[in-house]
Amino acid sequence: MSANAASPTSSPGGMATVITMLQDDRDLIATFVTKVTGLLKASRPHYEIVLIDNGSSDDTVSEVQRLQQIYPNIHYIRLSRSYDPETAFTAGLENSLGDHVIIMDVRHDPPEAIPLFLASAAQGHEVVIGEATDLPRPFYYRLGEKIFYRLARRCLAFPLNPKASNFRCLSRQVVNSITRMHNKSRSLKYLNAVVGFRHAHIEYELNRARPGEFSLTRFLKSVSLGISIITSHSAVPLRFASFLGLIASLLSAAYVAYIFAVSLFKTKVAEGWITTNIITTMMFFLLFFILTILAEYIARILQEAQDRPLYFVEFESYSSETFYQKELAERLNID
Amino acid sequence: MSRSCDALVIGGGFYGCTLAVHLARCFDRVLLLEQESDILTRASLANQARIHNGYHYPRNFLTALRSFINFPRFVLDYIDCVDKSFEAYYAVARMHSKVSAQQFKGVCDHIGAPIKPARAAVKKLFNDDLIEEVFLTREYAFNAASLRQKLAGEIAATGVELSLQARVAKVEALPSGRVMVHTDGQSIDAGTVYNCTYSGINSLLKESDLPLLELKHEIAEIALMEPARELDGMGITVMDGPFFSSTPFPARGLYSLSHVRYTPHSNWRDSETFHQPYEYLRARAPQTNFGYMIRDAQRYLPCLGKSRYVDSLFEVKTVLVKNEADDGRPILFRQNHGIKNFSIIMGGKIDNIYDILQMLASIQTFASAETVL
Numbered sequence: 001m002s003a004n005a006a007s008p009t010s011s012p013g014g015m016a017t018v019i020t021m022l023q024d025d026r027d028l029i030a031t032f033v034t035k036v037t038g039l040l041k042a043s044r045p046h047y048e049i050v051l052i053d054n055g056s057s058d059d060t061v062s063e064v065q066r067l068q069q070i071y072p073n074i075h076y077i078r079l080s081r082s083y084d085p086e087t088a089f090t091a092g093l094e095n096s097l098g099d100h101v102i103i104m105d106v107r108h109d110p111p112e113a114i115p116l117f118l119a120s121a122a123q124g125h126e127v128v129i130g131e132a133t134d135l136p137r138p139f140y141y142r143l144g145e146k147i148f149y150r151l152a153r154r155c156l157a158f159p160l161n162p163k164a165s166n167f168r169c170l171s172r173q174v175v176n177s178i179t180r181m182h183n184k185s186r187s188l189k190y191l192n193a194v195v196g197f198r199h200a201h202i203e204y205e206l207n208r209a210r211p212g213e214f215s216l217t218r219f220l221k222s223v224s225l226g227i228s229i230i231t232s233h234s235a236v237p238l239r240f241a242s243f244l245g246l247i248a249s250l251l252s253a254a255y256v257a258y259i260f261a262v263s264l265f266k267t268k269v270a271e272g273w274i275t276t277n278i279i280t281t282m283m284f285f286l287l288f289f290i291l292t293i294l295a296e297y298i299a300r301i302l303q304e305a306q307d308r309p310l311y312f313v314e315f316e317s318y319s320s321e322t323f324y325q326k327e328l329a330e331r332l333n334i335d
Numbered sequence: 336m337s338r339s340c341d342a343l344v345i346g347g348g349f350y351g352c353t354l355a356v357h358l359a360r361c362f363d364r365v366l367l368l369e370q371e372s373d374i375l376t377r378a379s380l381a382n383q384a385r386i387h388n389g390y391h392y393p394r395n396f397l398t399a400l401r402s403f404i405n406f407p408r409f410v411l412d413y414i415d416c417v418d419k420s421f422e423a424y425y426a427v428a429r430m431h432s433k434v435s436a437q438q439f440k441g442v443c444d445h446i447g448a449p450i451k452p453a454r455a456a457v458k459k460l461f462n463d464d465l466i467e468e469v470f471l472t473r474e475y476a477f478n479a480a481s482l483r484q485k486l487a488g489e490i491a492a493t494g495v496e497l498s499l500q501a502r503v504a505k506v507e508a509l510p511s512g513r514v515m516v517h518t519d520g521q522s523i524d525a526g527t528v529y530n531c532t533y534s535g536i537n538s539l540l541k542e543s544d545l546p547l548l549e550l551k552h553e554i555a556e557i558a559l560m561e562p563a564r565e566l567d568g569m570g571i572t573v574m575d576g577p578f579f580s581s582t583p584f585p586a587r588g589l590y591s592l593s594h595v596r597y598t599p600h601s602n603w604r605d606s607e608t609f610h611q612p613y614e615y616l617r618a619r620a621p622q623t624n625f626g627y628m629i630r631d632a633q634r635y636l637p638c639l640g641k642s643r644y645v646d647s648l649f650e651v652k653t654v655l656v657k658n659e660a661d662d663g664r665p666i667l668f669r670q671n672h673g674i675k676n677f678s679i680i681m682g683g684k685i686d687n688i689y690d691i692l693q694m695l696a697s698i699q700t701f702a703s704a705e706t707v708l
Contacts, residue, residue, distance in 0.1 A: 015630060046626045073627075094430075095631040180464070313431060316577065318596045 015046035016118055017098030020106040022051055023090045026058045028069060028106050035111040037071050043118050048073040052092045055082030068319030076321075080312035084225070086187055089166070091311050094179050102169045103188070108132075109167040113204040117169035125200035128175050130167030133205045141219060148226040155234035158193035167204070187229045231296045241293040249285040251258075255279060340364040340496070342526035343516055345503050345539065350682045350691065351531035353485040358529075362363070366523065367495050368516075371504040375483040377613075378533055379685065381557055381650035383591055383700040384476040384584050384685050386410065388558035390450075392423050393434045393442040394573055395496045400446045402686065406411075416481035418585040422473035423477040424453055428635065429467045431576045436468035439574060443512065449473045460565060465635050474570065477685060478585035480514045502646050505542040506530075512624040527676040533650040534612040537605045537677055543600035545673035547605055548658040552612050557648045558592040558625040559584055563641035571636065577654075579632040581639065589645055595630060597624040600649070604656060612651040623647045654683065 022029065033049060040047035051074065053060050064076045077095055079088060090102055100113060100121045120128045126222050149162045166188060170178070179190050231237060270297065341362035344355040347369030350646055355367040371377065385391070391404035410417050427436040434442075443450040453469040454457075461469055464597040490497050498518075506528060507511045507515040537547045562581065564567075570582035579594040600621045603610060625644050633640035655667060668691070680690060 015626060046630075048627070097627060097634075184657075307429070316431070318577070 004044060014044065015048070016044040016101030017048050017101045018114065019049055019050045019052065019089065019092035019103050020093070020102060021054050021085055022056055022060050022064075022106060023054045023082065024056045024058045024060070025106050026056070026060050026063050029060070029063050032106050032111065033067050033071055033074065036114065037073075039114045041110060046098075048075055048095055048097060050075045050092045052077040052088045054088040056080060056084070065317060068317060071321055076317045077313055078313040078315040083311050085166075086225075087199055087311050089188060091313070093170075093175050095302060096175065100169055100170045100253065101172070101175050103168075104167045105136040105165075108206045109165070110204060110206070113167070113202065116202050116204075117167075120200045120202060121169045121171060123200075127169040127199045128169040129161065129164045129199060129201050131161075131163040131165070131201050131203045132165040138219075144219065144226075150320075151230060152226075155230050155236040156193075160193060161201075164201075164274060175226050183323065187225070189230075189296070206332055227296065228300075236292050238297055241290045243284055245290050248283065252283065253278075337520065338366075339524040340366040342366070342474045343514075343523060343527070344369065344531055345516070346531035346533065347371070347497070348377060348531060348533055348687065349379040349482065349486070349685050350380075350533075351529070352490060352689055354359055354529055354531060354695065356489045356493050356496045356689065357692065358488070359495050364536040365495045366525065367490065367491075367497045368501040368518065369497070370501050372497075372499055372706060373483065373487060374497070375479055378650050378652065379477040379482070381555075381585060381648035382652075382685070383557065383580065383582060383593055384418075384479060385580075386475045386477055386526070387684065388472070388474045389446050389448045390443060390474060391425075394437050399442060401446075403446045403448070404684055405689050406700070407438065412474060413477065413482065413485065416478050418583055420478045421476070421568045421570050421583050423472045423582075424457060424462055424469055424470045424572070425450075426466045426571065426573045426635070428573055428576065428578055429465055432467075432578075433575045435684070436470075439679055440468075441490070442469065443470075445555055457569070460575055460636060460638055462635055462637060463645040467639065474591070474653050476570065476583045477584055479585040482685075492526075500582045502695065503532075503539060506539065506545075506674065506677055507543065508677075512675050514644075514674060514677050525676075530672075530676070530677070530679045531553060531681070533681055534653045536653070536681060537609075538611050540661050540673075540679075541609065543673075545677075547677070548667070548669075549604075549606060549655050551602060551654050552603045552610070552653045552657060553654075554619060554621055555598050556593070556600060556624055556652055556653040557584075557598070557650070558562050558619065558623060558628055559587055559589040559647065560592055560625075560642040561645060562590040563638045565638045566636075566642070573632075573635055579628060580633070581632065581636075581642075586643075590642070592625070592628050592639075592642070594624070594628040596631070596670055597627045599652075600624065604655075612653070616649060616651055621649055625708060653681070655681075664688065666694070 008142060018040065020032070027207065029051070036049055037047075040049070049071075051064060053064075053076065061076075061078065064074065068074045068076065075095065077091060079091060092103065093101065100118060104111075104114075104118055109130070117130070118127045152160045153164075168188070178188075181191060339365045342355075342356065343366045344357045345368050347367055349366060349370070352374055353382065355365055359365045367374075379513040386406060386409055387402040388406040391611070392399040425439070427439050440450055450470050450472050453471045457471075458469050502517050503522045504517045504519060507517065509515050509524065514525050516523045516525055516528060532539055534552060537550055538625065540547050560577050560581075567579065570580075572578075572582070577594075579592065581590055583589075583590045584591040619702055623644075623646075624648060629640065629642065639646070639675035655665075660695045663682070666687060667679065669679040671677065680691060682688065
């Protein structure tokens, strides 16, 4: 027994975790778990699969529990309701144990790429980021993305990679750094950029088995996520608002001086309702623009000030429960 | 070869040995059969070695209170086998815990178990994001090796005949109302027989064509390690959910690490699939889960990562199906189970021994009354 004394913690390559989020994906789980288990088993001595159930309304639980009797090391965590994906993945990161942690999308990211990520990670890359080949998307998506990444480049201290997907592999050190940051806005893309570390990139082709859904609501959600990323991590729009406010007040000061001069030197004051109207409109425009930005910030402050947990766990289960029994039963059947 | 005796105990674990010693006070010939080569080598050895003082059951007030009441008695009676040389800390997790720190302290205060917040230096060892509060408590560990010596001494002193490496194949009712016990090599004619084989209870019942008990078995792993320097002299338990505990394991001079999620390797119910537990364990030869245990545990207590793994104890842990969910571990006592004068005793925790001793007192009164008649 003592022969393997050192191996449990310090085996080469260590332990790998794969995290994915389930949201009404009952029919995908079995294939996913089978594939991923096979790949992980082949590349690491210890591994686990963390399944975050983000408020599925189908029968995901029973499907996962069926698989937990067949496959070892499946950690199932059911969140109390449907959270945004970034929060769900945070739950995954916080409950992962691996020395290397892979995050992936059960619907679109190909499990076959996992060994590539792990190999790159084993070479000392603390962060390995997947770059997905282009997915056909509606034009407003492309336009929105373009605007977002341009804004992000201006506003954020750490650049975002437009091609990066959320399929990535993080070292334990990076996971610890990310989970230690208590921002309520949990964009992995950005948090990743903030913590730094050595990056590498891997290109892969998206799994087209399931078409991407590009509805207007999803687009609007993306827009709101984009705004939240920028306003959570950058003061540039706020500074811009105060700058605008300054200009506006200077303009109005000049206007006051102008009116004063007119009243001094002109005997007959014209009706001039056009100028009045223009000024009022301008001022209102600026005022509301500034208010919009301020509102965003107040929303962020409110979010951060509410000291409540990011998510709640409704239920969790782990697979070691009946695994050996099943395995033995299978073996006996074959013999 | 055939022998006879007044009382026969099958199973030389803590319960079987204690029972045999007590029976020797009212019976002339008491026989104790153990299938291993020494007493107290199975589940009595391979466990957390914790002497409960109530802290472990914040959601079960009665069990907590009972533990608290039995604690000083056990410590006094087995003083040479008790390790007091460490500080016992209970930490309450922020997430996934079924009690809050406040509730935990409330229950302890209510039953009267001493509890106070840990000093800052200890608290600093824990990850503040994951641990809500750490408490200093009073709890000890028992030394299974000393316990074995003590019981061996008592067995010798009371004249109990101990047969080692004696595996009981089956028991059988005799027309006289006595019980015939068949071992591999011999048959023993006994006045009364106690089945104290814990995991093996149902195997013996099955071999003897007697009704089985509703038991659930679990292959459990206790990892043994040399603790990190910072944790030397500290027993740590994280409450109350899928967490871990790391406490001194005096029988080996090491520390144990057990984890609610990774200590159980597999389980089965006798009513669904029947395995002979020890054979099953031997055939499985499970691989250690220490790698998983330590990775999870060090999230809560980072310095734990510096511990050095030594080896693991794998044992079959058996519980009554009806107590699976509620943490309750009552003594199981079935008198005349299928056969007259054949009884079953199963204890879940070493420090629960007083419940059985109490029961025995009544049996003894009964037995001596019979002798007088």
